[in-house]
Structure formats: C-alpha cells, structure tokens
Amino acid sequence: MDSRGGQVEGDEPDGESLPELLRSWRSRTDPRAIMGLAASGRRSKGLTQRDVARLTGVSERWYGALERGNEAKYSADFLDRLSSALRLSPAERRALYLRAVGRPPALASTPDVDAATDVDEVLLQQFLDNQSPAPAFAADLAWNVISYNEPLLDWFPWAAYQANQMRWALLEPEAREHLVNWEQDWARPFLGQIRYERAHHPKSEALRQLERDILAGSPAARQMWDRREMVEHSHGALRRLRIPYHQGREVAVRIVALRPMRSDLLRVIVLLEGRHGSDAV
Structure with a gap:
C-alpha cells in the first residue's frame, strides 16, 4: 500500500468497499487544483458530490447513487473520467475498475504497442x-x-x-x-x-x-x-x-x-x- 492509501501496482484492492474508497478519494482532492471550481466558501477541503458529477458529466443524483453502492454498467469512458477528476494514481485506478466492474483497466489499445516487457x-x-x-x-x-x-x-x-x-x-x-x-x-x-x-x-x-x-x-x-x-x-x-x-x-x-x-x-x-x-x- 502506498502513502496515500492506494494499493501497490499489481495488488488487488483491500477490503474497503467502492463507496468508502470514493468518499476517501473525493475528500482528499483539492478543488483549488481543478480549473473552474470555486474554492472559497466551502465547508470542507475536498470535492463535493456535485463537483464530481459536474467533472464526470453525470447528474448529482446518479453519482450519489454510485457512492451509495448502487450497481450499474459503468463504462470505461466514465471510469476514466472519474479517475481523472479524483486524481487517482495508476494503482487506485486499477482498484476503481476492480470494484466497479470486476476487472482491471484495459491496456492501451494502440495497435502493436511496442511494450518494454523487461521492466519491473x-x-x-x-x-x-x-x-x-x-x-x-x-x-x-x-x-x-x-x-x-x-x-x-x-x-x-x-x-x-x-x-x-x-x-x-x-x-x-x-x-x-x-x-x-x-x-x-x-x-x-x-x-x-x-x-x-x-x-x-x-x-x-x-x-x-x-x-x-x-x-x-x-x-x-x-x-x-x-x-x-x-x-x-x-x-x-x-x-x-x-x-x-x-x-x-x-x-x-x-x-x-x-x-x-x-x-x-x-x-x-x-x-x-x-x-x-x-x-x-
């Protein structure tokens, strides 16, 4: 596990539920680092559900249901937008995918990607x-x-x-x-x-x-x-x-x-x- 509570790359997510992870990631994200979000007059330091909904292009009600643990068919495009909005590390993005859709994110789809396979x-x-x-x-x-x-x-x-x-x-x-x-x-x-x-x-x-x-x-x-x-x-x-x-x-x-x-x-x-x-x- 890394210093921010995420998993080391390649590990499975720990016992925390998806709602718990989302609330934790949202609360640590600084709205001042995101262009277009007003940071003054806030009661808490992190993002609100409304902020995340706006950044990911969904309704506040829909995102709120996600944080309550409601199951849905989440697209890779949405999960990637959510990863970006919450500033997730590669390991945390993997944990998001595993919790939300039961599989890790796909590798880059560029044809015949010349991967450096001998790198730890x-x-x-x-x-x-x-x-x-x-x-x-x-x-x-x-x-x-x-x-x-x-x-x-x-x-x-x-x-x-x-x-x-x-x-x-x-x-x-x-x-x-x-x-x-x-x-x-x-x-x-x-x-x-x-x-x-x-x-x-x-x-x-x-x-x-x-x-x-x-x-x-x-x-x-x-x-x-x-x-x-x-x-x-x-x-x-x-x-x-x-x-x-x-x-x-x-x-x-x-x-x-x-x-x-x-x-x-x-x-x-x-x-x-x-x-x-x-x-x-």
Missing part, C-alpha cells in the same frame, strides 16, 4: 514516486503514458486515462495554450522525435499509426512535418509552460529524459521546475 513495474513506479515534487512519467516507444507520479497528474490531468503524450501535445487545442511557444519549442521538436523513432523502428505499427493520426488530425503538423526535421530526444531542453495548476503563471522546466538500461523501448521523463528566462533549475 513496481520498481518503475517507486522511481517515479521518488521524483516528487517534480512531475515524472514513463511512456512506451509510441509515447503512450504507462505510469506516472502524483505531481504529473496535478500538472497534466489528461495523463490519467491511457493518454498519449504526442497526441495530446499535437492534437488537443488546450496544448497550444499550455505549451508556451507551441510551434517552435514543442511541436517541431516532438514531430522531429517521431520522425527519428520511425526511422529507427520502421516496422513499428504503433509509431506508424501515431504518425498517421497526427498528420490526419492537424494541418499545422502536416506543414511542419514537411520540413523533414529529425530530433533524437528532448533531454536537457528548457521549455515553458502555462497550465491551470500554476494558476496561469508561466514557469520554465528543464526536461530530463532517461531510458532504462534493460530496454530502449521505454522512456522516462522528469520535469524540473526552474526560474523563468533562466537556465537554472
């Missing part, structure tokens, strides 16, 4: 958790996020539901607002990394599909792709963010990119916050 998942999660307060995550060859620590979820809530780093950065409209100097500092280097990995792993269907999806979904990406730039990695790069977690304040981050010695199909990213306009971290 528990050790990897411990490494990521130990990077706190710096956000950190691990992604596979095609940039599917497979594990992350709690600060990463505070900064980027989209990571909670089988997210893909490149699809978010290059296709989601909010990314252009959150990634400062989006085209020059983020989009072009990211596209260069995709081209680099495509050249080194030409048989990867996951990378091939990632390229197709991004070029089909973004005219801007198609124009930048024609520059034929190639970038090996982002390690050491200093970039700027403007995300809701920092309440609109622009922050500089140093990107630390690592690969485990046992696999070149996995990358680990740590974001070290620095001073704006400075190379210091």
